[in-house]
Amino acid sequence: MFGYLQPCKDEMKIKEYRLYKSVYCGLCRSLSREYGLISSLTLSYDCTVLAMLYIAVNDEKYCVKKGRCTVNPLKKCPVCESGGDAFRFAGAVSVIMTYYKLKDTMLDSGFFKKTAAVILRLIFRRNYKKAAKAFPEIDRLTDEMMQKQTAAEKNNAGIDPAADPTAVLIKQLCSMILPGKDHRMEVFGYYVGRWIYLMDAADDFEKDIRRGSFNPFLPKHDGDLKNTMSYCEEVLNMTAAQMILSYELLDIYCFKDILDNIIYEGLSYQQKKCTENKMNGKSKHRHDDPDI
Amino acid sequence: MNDPYRILGISPDATDDEVKKAYRALAKKYHPDRYQNSPLAQEASEKMKEVNAAYEEILRMRKNGEKASYQSSYSGTYSSSSRYSDVRIMINNGRFEDAEDKLSSIPPSERTAEWYYLMAIISYHKGWLEEAYNYASAACRLDPTDSEYSSFFNRVRRQRSGDFGTGYSTQGTAGCCDGGCCEMLSCMLCSDCLCRSCCN
Numbered sequence: 001m002f003g004y005l006q007p008c009k010d011e012m013k014i015k016e017y018r019l020y021k022s023v024y025c026g027l028c029r030s031l032s033r034e035y036g037l038i039s040s041l042t043l044s045y046d047c048t049v050l051a052m053l054y055i056a057v058n059d060e061k062y063c064v065k066k067g068r069c070t071v072n073p074l075k076k077c078p079v080c081e082s083g084g085d086a087f088r089f090a091g092a093v094s095v096i097m098t099y100y101k102l103k104d105t106m107l108d109s110g111f112f113k114k115t116a117a118v119i120l121r122l123i124f125r126r127n128y129k130k131a132a133k134a135f136p137e138i139d140r141l142t143d144e145m146m147q148k149q150t151a152a153e154k155n156n157a158g159i160d161p162a163a164d165p166t167a168v169l170i171k172q173l174c175s176m177i178l179p180g181k182d183h184r185m186e187v188f189g190y191y192v193g194r195w196i197y198l199m200d201a202a203d204d205f206e207k208d209i210r211r212g213s214f215n216p217f218l219p220k221h222d223g224d225l226k227n228t229m230s231y232c233e234e235v236l237n238m239t240a241a242q243m244i245l246s247y248e249l250l251d252i253y254c255f256k257d258i259l260d261n262i263i264y265e266g267l268s269y270q271q272k273k274c275t276e277n278k279m280n281g282k283s284k285h286r287h288d289d290p291d292i
Numbered sequence: 293m294n295d296p297y298r299i300l301g302i303s304p305d306a307t308d309d310e311v312k313k314a315y316r317a318l319a320k321k322y323h324p325d326r327y328q329n330s331p332l333a334q335e336a337s338e339k340m341k342e343v344n345a346a347y348e349e350i351l352r353m354r355k356n357g358e359k360a361s362y363q364s365s366y367s368g369t370y371s372s373s374s375r376y377s378d379v380r381i382m383i384n385n386g387r388f389e390d391a392e393d394k395l396s397s398i399p400p401s402e403r404t405a406e407w408y409y410l411m412a413i414i415s416y417h418k419g420w421l422e423e424a425y426n427y428a429s430a431a432c433r434l435d436p437t438d439s440e441y442s443s444f445f446n447r448v449r450r451q452r453s454g455d456f457g458t459g460y461s462t463q464g465t466a467g468c469c470d471g472g473c474c475e476m477l478s479c480m481l482c483s484d485c486l487c488r489s490c491c492n
Contacts, residue, residue, distance in 0.1 A: 160420035167419060184335050190419050234452040238421045241451035242330070248321055249335045268454065 004199045005049045005192070007258055008265035016257050018078060022064045023055075023255075024048045026080035027094075030087035032070045035095055035127040040070060042098040042124075046196065049262060051082075051090035052255045054177050057185065059253035060084040092131040092138055093173060099128040100142050108213070137176065145169040153214040159198070159235060162216040167193035188246035195239045195267065202232040203274050229275040240267045296346035296353075308354065315347040326457060329444065331417050379410055388414050405435035412444065424448065 007020060027048055032040045055062055061083035069075040081087075102124065105117040132139035148165040155161075167190045174189025175181060201208075201216050205228065208215035217235075221228045247263050297304045300314040322343060327336035382391040392414050395407060412427035428445040435441060450457070 159422040160415070164420075184332060187331050187419075194419060194421075233454075235422060237454045237456075238425065238448065238452045241456045242419070242421065244456050245327060245330055245336075246332055249332055249339055 002196060002200050003045045004196055004270050005262060006045045006266050006270065007261040008269040011261055011265045013257070016261065019064065019255070020258050022078040022080040023052050025067070025069065025077045027051050027087055027090055029067070029070050029079055031091045031094065034088065034091055035130060037070065038123060039095055039127045042094045044094060047090045047094040050093060050173070051086045052258065054086035054089055055082050056252045056255045056259060057178050057250060058084060060086055089135070089177070092135040095124070095127050095131040096135070096138050096142050099124050100146050104146065138173070141169055141172050156214065157216065159216045163194045163197045166197035167191070169193055170196070184246060184249045188243065188250060191239055191243040191246060195236065195243055198236055198239060199270065199274065202229070202236065206278065226279050229278050233271055233275050236271050243267070296349040299342055299346035300350070311350055315343065318343045329413050329416055375404070376406055376410055383410065383413060388417055405431045405438065405441060408434065409441045409444070425452070
């Protein structure tokens with residue numbers, strides 16, 4: 001995934017921020033325990049949210065312990081541990097999706113990126129195999145999604161069909177989180193996936209134009225980036241509105257303040273950051289706050 | 293979640309005013325208007341029932357004699373005088389794929405405003421929001437006088453402009469409904485349009 005699902009830190013209380021960070025560190029720790037230190041490289045904000053959602057809708061028991069950072073043992077940090085499968089699930093999603101994304105990069109990038117992807121893929125191969133064995137369903141769904149995505153891009157699909165594969169994947173992951181085919185979770189997942197895909201498309205818009213790659217917003221582009229970006233914002237707003245409607249029907253047992261922040265503040269904050277940066281001529285915003 | 297206080301998200305020590313406030317906020321949140329034509333309309337109405345029941349239960353337990361219960365008047369029925377009444381029945385029964393097949397079989401030359409509106413509803417339900425938006429806009433272009441089409445289109449347009457109509461805006465982010473009169477109106481009359489006109 002891409003790291004767009006994040007809380008808006010400025011609007012958080014310190015205790016919420018600490019708890020959020022402890023989930024992030026908890027996922028990192030779980031990843032390195034299950035798949036070795038190297039796999040903590042796959043850690044992302046999206047999977048942190050996935051772990052949090054898992055705990056929140058299942059009312060899983062969790063505790064926050066004092067610990068040390070796995071990557072930098074000199075740093076102390078609170079670490080969240082759950083009594084259930086949340087971190088194992090989110091970790092497997094992280095490893096499997098990264099592996100498939102590297103495959104994608106390998107097929108359509110420049111020489112240097114391609115070489116890096118090949119090497120990384122070799123390194124992650126064993127971890128991927130392990131994750132896929134533990135969660136074959138995630139592996140199957142991701143594989144299916146990648147194939148549908150490639151087909152949609154070949155057909156030069158419009159916005160809705162282009163976003164559909166990612167949306168369906170997250171929908172299915174969400175219905176795995178809460179057993180018993182909960183319709184609310186499925187609809188929520190669909191819009192989360194749709195939003196993430198469209199955010200990524202808006203964020204990559206200029207890069208895709210330069211390279212001549214597929215981008216679902218391209219047919220709407222009249223040459224003026226400002227117009228296209230405000231169009232992107234409209235499309236994202238409508239998706240976010242649907243996400244909010246479905247989110248409000250979920251039974252959230254914990255982490256409610258943090259999840260509320262992500263949904264009510266985080267989404268529009270990320271949108272603005274992406275579209276406004278582009279209108280002001282700055283590119284990529286994704287890596288500008290790694291200080292969590 | 294059967295504890296009525298937990299459903300309203302308040303503690304049993306809450307004052308009567310707090311109970312009422314929590315109830316109103318939730319009634320606004322799960323309001324049928326917000327979920328009209330949404331794939332989650334059913335779930336929203338269940339939540340609404342749950343909230344209503346919890347509120348009544350608390351009122352009963354407190355025996356304050358206040359019987360200000362909220363009646364949801366929404367019933368997703370459509371007028372039967374339409375040309376596409378069979379398609380509307382399919383939509384009402386949740387048979388969206390059948391409805392879409394039926395509509396697709398109608399040749400482009402015979403497609404009316406209603407055709408575009410119904411396609412918009414089906415796309416909206418599927419989560420294909422751009423198609424929903426385009427169909428709804430076409431429906432309004434073809435028949436600008438119909439209130440059913442324009443109310444759907446306006447709601448979609450508000451969402452696109454970033455107005456999510458959430459009850460969350462305690463810090464005043466959404467800007468609407470600061471006054472008590474608005475809160476009451478939106479609670480009782482199901483109408484965000486009234487609420488808007490009163491605030492603007």
